[in-house]
């Protein structure tokens with residue numbers, strides 16, 4: 059591996075993360091670090107039942123408890139018109155329950171006290187009389203005629219059905235299937251998992267009673283979008299709301315939505331006239347904040363006998379929990395699931411998705427994937443392996459045969475996506491070479507002779523990241539475009555203001571690198587300001603790996619505006635025509651005379667000086683832009699996982715993991731590799747150990763890290779990374795997003811490997827998580843169905 063450079067750094071390449079100087083010394087400033095004078099503390103009472111009527115709530119004992127300033131219930135909110143709030147999917151969600159509770163852990167009352175402990179203690183003193191109702195936690199059962207209706211608060215809602223959605227050409231797909239030599243069907247579950255960032259959610263609301271200005275410190279991946287939602291709900295003008303998203307300890311899609319706790323800290327501050335902090339604990343976080351997946355898929359794949367894949371068909375039942383609070387562009391209630399045709403050249407494809415309510419927490423966020431692409435990739439990559447199983451074909455060869463060819467790009471899929479660029483066979487070949495694929499197969503054959511279970515899993519993925527374009531993509535009507543502002547101070551130091559918000563991805567470094575690359579300024583001289591709506595331009599925020607594709611493009615373009623203006627200033631300085639100047643990476647110089655030139659630093663000083671500028675040219679060196687992406691970017695990758703399965707216990711050991719990623723031009727390869735490492739670990743977690751499980755009464759069975767297992771270094775091998783570089787043709791610097799790639803591509807590689815290991819037992823498919831128990835059951839011919 060190349061070492062990190064220590065000299066002043068300009069432009070792309072490996073360089074240490076600027077923010078780590080702060081973060082690794084414990085000098086980060088997270089929401090829970092915010093302490094304001096006179097600040098009070100809030101705590102939520104949550105429902106012990108998954109489904110129950112609220113008969114009465116007695117708050118008198120809590121109100122009388124020491125240190126308690128106020129107790130707020132749904133009834134109080136009702137009076138203010140705030141008992142319900144809009145979700146990101148045009149549904150409603152209870153802020154505090156009034157009529158019924160609809161999932162275990164739902165917010166019922168809010169106590170405000172002088173300190174956190176007093177608030178927590180008083181929560182215990184609230185007496186709620188519940189009448190338990192039958193709960194429904196199984197998405198399929200929720201659709202049955204006699205299922206209890208969960209959303210009886212909504213007029214016209216007489217079932218648990220939310221929506222039906224489809225994509226692709228049904229008739230053409232039916233025809234392809236009718237004529238196909240081979241058709242294979244498989245039920246595939248992507249279980250409910252949780253993004254589980256290490257920092258839970260929280261906020262500190264500070265409503266200034268004199269100025270009427272609300273300042274909200276909050277764990278938000280999308281501060282500007284949040285501000286607009288608060289403005290609409292509270293009827294406050296946006297300039298009276300300042301949303302500050304300070305350092306964030308991981309987001310992973312979990313911090314895209316707005317939670318009742320945030321709203322309650324605001325209400326609490328309005329009611330008490332004091333700043334109010336609310337920070338949830340781990341159990342609250344796992345029980346009530348946005349989950350991911352819960353997709354029950356029935357896939358079908360059609361092919362010729364010799365393995366040419368012709369078509370894909372899938373029916374999905376999507377469990378959305380008690381309130382439809384999924385986050386995705388409005389047009390797509392199933393997110394980008396219709397990218398399920400994956401990386402293959404098909405004749406036809408069709409999918410239907412039915413959304414349902416259940417007595418579980420709301421959410422359905424894009425946990426490290428661009429709006430349901432993880433589910434889509436998992437489905438297609440499992441189906442290809444299931445086909446390989448039936449055809450007795452090698453899964454790598456089968457993929458190689460069906461992958462899109464480089465000359466097919468830009469490629470429009472059967473469901474209407476235009477993949478921008480790719481060289482898929484090259485990536486798969488590199489992964490196979492790195493893995494030593496043939497040797498691995500030989501080793502496996504030898505081991506099988508001895509009764510040892512070794513598996514080799516292959517997966518190929520295409521992601522679609524960087525939402526908009528705004529014409530097609532919005533959230534709650536807000537188009538997905540992002541602004542950037544760049545100011546060069548007289549001394550040549552720069553301040554870049556962006557709308558996206560890092561949660562650990564390293565934007566303070568990579569965005570400075572983009573500016574440095576365009577202007578030849580040292581990365582250290584460029585400050586990146588983000589996460590504060592009073593200081594940054596409007597934009598939709600960080601999720602769906604959109605920061606680099608959208609804001610990264612905005613940053614490059616705003617820097618180019620500065621460069622163009624600098625050319626005019628340089629021409630005045632050098633007394634030549636701008637046309638006679640040429641850009642040399644860090645300076646404008648006279649064509650053919652590199653000695654006669656001016657750096658951006660020199661030009662910045664001149665732009666602020668007494669130098670006379672041409673007619674109509676303003677002084678200073680500032681620029682702004684708004685970037686509306688013409689298309690998404692389509693990163694891709696080829697992953698190979700090698701596992702050993704203990705035939706005695708069913709325990710899976712991931713022995714090797716080869717990941718070849720192509721995210722176009724890499725701004726900071728070290729950061730990209732870190733992103734890939736994290737996503738691969740996520741994939742191992744989901745494939746082998748994670749599930750948000752519920753019992754029949756809707757009791758949550760994974761509300762701590764003792765039950766909901768996060769992968770650690772012990773479960774992960776030393777990752778073997780490779781790269782190919784296919785630039786995005788429409789992105790100014792050719793970069794594609796990468797933050798979610800590995801989470802999308804890795805679960806299926808691991809599962810495919812375990813299934814491959816279990817082949818001698820005739821196992822074709824078993825659902826995640828492949829715990830030792832699940833693997834053991836599958837080996838006994840009784841795959842666990844959840």
Ligand code: PCD
Nearest residue numbers: 309310311424426562568601602605606725726795796797
């Ligand atoms: N890059 C580079 N190059 C390229 C690409 C990229 O360098 N080509 C880098 C950048 O700049 C940054 C990173 O890398 O820094 C990332 O990026 P992107 O892909 O663009 O992404 P973003 O937007 O920034 O971010 C987001 C993501 C997501 S989405 C998720 S989930 C996850 C990831 O990110 N999360 C997280 N990763 C991470 N990391 C951390 N540390 N933390 C967190 O939280 Mo979603 O939708 O929300 O579900």
